[in-house]
Amino acid sequence: MAVDAGPHSTRLAVADLGQNVLAHRHMRLDLRLGPEHALDEITKALFALLADACLPATAVKTIVMGLPGPVDSRTGRPVRPPIMPGWDGFPVGDIISERFSCMSLVDNDVNLMALGEARALPADQAPLLLIKIGTGIGGGLISASGELHRGADGAACDLGHIRVPGADNVVCRCGNVGCVEAIASAEAVLQRLRADHPQLTDIEGLARMLRESHPTAVRQVRAAAAVLGEVVATLVHVYNPRRIALSGLICAASDDVLAGVRGVVYRQALPLATRHLTLAQSLLGGHAGLAGGVVAGIEMVLAPPGIPKLLGTVTAM
Structure with a gap:
């Protein structure tokens, strides 16, 4: 699942490992209202997306989120983002991983846009x-x-x-x-x-x-x-x-x-x-962030740390 969070609106998508988008949404969301409110709204929207795609929450392998500010992608925490008051050091990645029992990646939104743009060229x-x-x-x-x-x-x-x-x-x-x-x-x-x-x-x-x-x-x-x-x-x-x-x-x-x-x-x-x-x-314009999020998510799932979880899911099926 990919989340491209802008200062005032957010795009979300769920995709499979073949980069096929199964469902997507666009919602108005003011990040200045704080991380707790924003993550609650994003969580509701992600569960709604899964329902749109007729998928259970257990099907989620990873969630990638782009935020409009500096992010330490190793810890999944924003670092003093100028346009996001109250977000500094907030454990965004940990909270998302816990809510969906999956891996997560939190990065700067333009990093993900660049990744999506590059894969389309x-x-x-x-x-x-x-x-x-x-x-x-x-x-x-x-x-x-x-x-x-x-x-x-x-x-x-x-x-x-x-x-x-x-x-x-x-x-x-x-x-x-x-x-x-x-x-x-x-x-x-x-x-x-x-x-x-x-x-x-x-x-x-x-x-x-x-x-x-x-x-x-x-x-x-x-x-x-x-x-x-x-x-x-x-x-x-x-x-x-x-x-x-x-x-x-x-x-x-x-x-x-x-x-x-x-x-x-x-x-x-x-x-x-x-x-x-x-x-x-x-x-790709405004769609670049979601495209990059999907690419980054697939790379995480198919990387060595993600393969055992993927194989374990396949074996269970």
Whole structure:
């Protein structure tokens, strides 16, 4: 089972070992209400999914959950997530495993998105860097061998908190100043637009403005894309990816983010680093997180620690 939890909504799916999705749901869920409430709602939705798929709870081999913040995937606990108050150190993985009597994996949501995106592309499109632009800005990196790069402590590709020059007066929710997330995220653009458009309440509204080519929204998004492009150009030299995929509602709503980032990257990065680089919209979009969760779950079940449990189930049948 896969759970792609966003700040305000969550996608869930149950799949078999052949990556066939047997049932899926989308629910509104505000993670700011705390981990106890969120996990109770997610648990109810997962049991409902099993009922939709006509499966007993004993059929669940593993649950993979993506969360929008830093996560120590070894312990299944969020680590001081800026947009998830009350979640720091909460034993998400342990609770999910206990409720469903199965293995679990808790990871950063963009890591799982990158994994799903990579599996939907030809192998020669790696290394792949996926960047999600939403309430925050996050990144996930898949190596040339197809492995997810988490770094030493799971903090790799936390792009949103890279500092950009000339923004010392912009305070980020993490407590630092000048973070690219505080300047170029969809939420940051939304906050700036609200001064003249108080009726604008969420990122979905911003996306609608972009689809309608609202000039103020387009101008603000292009400016944000130029700032993000500066960071991405640096990452191109650090990682030398074969493909960069942009994801998020404002990316899907128009090509302004893609064009802005692409223009800066190809202008500033050295020719060798961009010679074979593809910079494009995400192929899977909002479905990438669930796809990555399913892939990660299957890999867990078929890994050496998971095989005995799988064989034990098969033998019992």
